[in-house]
Amino acid sequence: MANWSPRTIVAASWLFPAVAGGVGLYSVSRATTDPFSLLVAATALVLGSLVGVATSNSGNRFTTGLAVAAAIPFVFSGDTGVDLGGTLGAYGVGLATVWVVRYSRGEKHRDVLPMMVRRFGGYVAYAVVYSGMRVGVFADLSGGWEDLVPFVGAVLAWLTAEVLLRAVLVLGPRELSRAYLARAIVYDINVFVGLALTGALFGELYPAIGWWALPIALLPYSFAHSAFRRFQETKVTYKQTIRALARIPEVSGLAIDGHADRTTQLATSIGMEMGLGPSQVEDLEYASLMHDIGRVSLNEPNVVKMGYTDDDIARWSSEIIAESPYLKGVAEDVQQQYEPYRKPGEQEDPGVSIVSRIIKVSAAYDWKVHKDRRSPLEALEDLHAGAAYEFDPDVVASLRRLLEARGVLTPVRS
Amino acid sequence: MRLLKNSPVGRRYQRLHPSVQRKLKIAVPFFTLGLVALVAAYFLSDPPEWGLWFVFALLFVLLEFFTVEVNDRLFHSSSIMVVMTAGVIFALLADSDALFAMALMAGVALFTPLDFKERRWFQPMANFGQLALSGAAAGLVLDLNLPDVEVVTTQVLLRVAVASTLASLAYVTINNTMVRRAVKTVYGNDNLQPWSQMNVLVGGQVVMGLLGGLIGAAYEIAGRPSAVLVLIVGVYAIGHMSLFAFSQLRESHLSAISGFVKTLEAKDMYTRGHTERVAYFSQMIGEDLGFTGTQLETVKWAALIHDLGKLAVPTDLIRKKGRLSDEEYAQMKSHAHLVEEILAEVDFLQPMVEIASGHHSHYDGNGYGGSGHTEGETPSLEACIVAVADAFDAMTSARSYRMALSQQYALGELRKHSGAQFHPDVVDAFEKALAKTGRTWGAPHVNDEEMARRLAEEPELTLRG
Secondary structure (H helix, E strand, C coil): CCCCCHHHHHHHHHHHHHHHHHHHHHHHHCCCCCHHHHHHHHHHHHHHHHCEEEECCCCCEEECHHHHHHHHHHHCEECCEECHHHHHHHHHHHHHHHHHHHHHCCCCHHHHHHHHHHHHHHHHHHHHHHHHHCCHHHCCCCCCHHHHHHHHHHHHHHHHHHHHHHHHCCCCCCCCCHHHHHHHHHHCHHHHHHHHHHHHHHHHHHHHHHHHHHHHHHHHHHHHHHHHHHHHHHHHHHHHHHHHHHHHHHHCCCCCCCHHHHHHHHHHHHHHHCCCCHHHHHHHHHHHHCCCHHHHHHHCHHHHHHCCCHHHHHHHHHHHHHCCHHHHHHHHHHHCCCCCCCCCCCCCCCCCCHHHHHHHHHHHHHHHHHCCCCCHHHHHHHHHHHECCCECHHHHHHHHHHHHHHCCCCCCCC | CHHHHHCHHHHHHHHCCHHHHHHHHHHHHHHHHHHHHHHHHHHHCCCCCHHHHHHHHHHHHHHHHCCEEEECCEEECCHHHHHHHHHHHHHHECCCCCHHHHHHHHHHCCCCHHHHHCCCCHHHHHHHHHHHHHHHHHHHHHHHHCCCECCCCHHHHHHHHHHHHHHHHHHHHHHHHHHHHHHHHHHCCCCCCCCCCHHHHHHHHHHHHHHHHHHHHHHHHCCCCHHHHHHHHHHHHHHHHHHHHHHHHHHHHHHHHHHHHHHHHHHCHHHCCHHHHHHHHHHHHHHHCCCCHHHHHHHHHHHHHCCHHHHHCCHHHHCCCCCCCHHHHHHHHCHHHHHHHHHCCCHHHHHHHHHHCCCCECCCCCECCCCCCCCCCCCCHHHHHHHHHHHHHHHHCCCCCCCCCEHHHHHHHHHHCECCCECHHHHHHHHHHHHHHCCCCECCCCCCHHHHHHHHHCCHHHHHC
16 A cells, blocks of 8 residues: 555545445444434444544554443443444444544544554454354353453454554555554553543443443543543653754854754664664654764863864763763763764674764765765765665665655766 | 650651651641541442452552552552443442442551562551541542442443543542652652642543543443453553653653753853752742742743753853953843854743743843743743742852952842832742742852952952951
8 A cells, every 4th residue: 555646545445434434334234223312323433533532652643432432342242242233333334423523623644544444454453353152151141251352352352453554554654663553552552452441431331320331431531531632742852852952052153053953863764664663763863963062062162172083972862961860871872873883804793883883874874865965865865875895785785765755866967 | 736746656767867757747648548447438438349350450450560650759540441341340340349448458558669678668558548548538429429339331421531630630640649649748848849730631541530430331331241341451550650750751851951061061061050059049039929839930931041042152251350351341241142043943931931031031031041021021031030049049159350249239230220120029929939948049148249250369358258
């Protein structure tokens, strides 16, 4: 799907409400649950899906709809097992409506389509596995431990469907590796489980205490909600702090404008292209934003008088970073940013982390393009010349793929 | 008191280190109160169903083991949910009461891992007291407000909601009051960071208690299904996660601030300590003016970042001996609004940035600064506080071009310009607060700016003087 044209995407996107709505309506015709309950469930799903909980750092967006979707098969089950028709009906009609609302809000097809397909696929997997497992000893909700076995199985199926669909549905230039996307979902599993759990709590309690189950499920849900928001804010704070720190050398006129920002964008893109995990990409982001912070020391007249090298700057940067508790982990990476990929007589230097190697390449590339005024192709060729000694050949190859995908590698006619 | 002094116990007590004395002053009455509450509860109420009590006690102890530091030396956990769940069940059932069950459950959770690791005696004793007392109070509220029934039905849920809200209010109030008292007595105001966002935290605890109570009733109505018990444990975990998220966010704010301060210090060793002292003075003034919680923290943090703009001013200018040229002075002045430029994207610091950018703004509307300064208008009270603290520390600490001045001289200067450059209320509050600490700042006997300059230029003068 990576190289679908915009028109194909629009067509596929329009197809979604038709398919989901069709599946939904067909299922409703076979449902055993009363129409009013179906309407309530679908409405709750729509409202829930439009309330965002958090967009996590690795790009996952979680909504209340997940909790509603988790609760529906619990509520729609009777003596004869789960009403699969009613469940799928609520999912299909609900998600088709969500698509319409998001489209009318002016959201882009490119964003809406993959998200909706993933949600629908995940929900269907959950409902099918859940109802499939509610046979034999698991047939009725007796309140025993065995009630939870179908639930756990269904959540696993849901997660698998999400991972698979997310890996397949990459739209646009393929800058993200599938490995990265798959790991990103597992990274946010606590959010996912928290939401599914409040849904299950509602489903288990509903038969016994009716609508009282709603506040009992909503309260933990609101805790989960505030927790995710705070986790998100924490990340944002760190990021903003680091950005602000990274700006200092530029505000004081000690570094070229925007170097830290551009290097970071390039470095994180390379990291994702090479399939690093989300936490490593985060390290990469922090380390590359801070790689030149040591330049604030150049404000000190004595330092300039005595002279300094790149290694000194790297050392100062890492000394400043090491003082902040949350950046300690990347201090080492920053310290090594000017180390060559290997030294004479070595296959490669095992002490230099992949983060440092990526920063080295990205910073050198940005320096060549923005300071030395080289064209992207020339800059890349320079890096190639140094590959396998100064620069890691894998990182340079990844940079080439990235630049090719962005179409900036046109040779300059002289 | 006199009796104690003459007795052997009293003499031994007096030989103890003051910090141990302070700890004993809290630990002994707290522990005794807790013990009395527990014993009274035992005689006043029916015992709970021990099997179920044990399950919840285990969960309670587990959650208390994982307490999170939500404010400086203030630890919270989501355990209130557990004790309320158990309490509501026992209060509702005809053959048991909540009073003793809750007091004992809270009381057994007196240890945290840190107590073992650091072999502490004070924290477990004080915690036993405050937890047992809070548990007993909550139990009493539940017993008085909930009917004893044979079979629990949905009819009681509304009463459960009201009763568990009241009970958690009692629990949280006693718990927080006692902890605050203990922490203040033992560590004193000077060594304590202001506690911010207490309304969010206390409100959160009460809602957790309400949820815990509702869960207890629902669990009983549904016939104690084990599947629901598993989900309930999940709910407790979510509660814990929300507290953990709170502490993470707080930590991120603190380490962001320390990151900025450290960078400032890395650039200019001369200002090392200045920032911390200005923050200390600002907090002092704020407390004297009646600031608490978040407001106090805002002033303190603003003081910590007030000089960040200096990062973008060349160091040789900051350290220049002698008078600055007009151009250099303009460059020097820019540090008051450069702090805004540097911190523009850091959302949580915006209120502090405005204060910091006004720390060179005068009470009468003169001076300079960024958004915190409007020509001809009095800056915010917070900005005035930081201004006084900054000026006082600038005078009482040594500069490259002059020695430190005496505290007497610095206070005299503040008083002289009070009402013009400085806010009169703030100057008054500062004098009062400074007198209360009993500490003196600056070099004694250097009561003249010219003399201080000459002393710095000709060090041999100091030998003679």
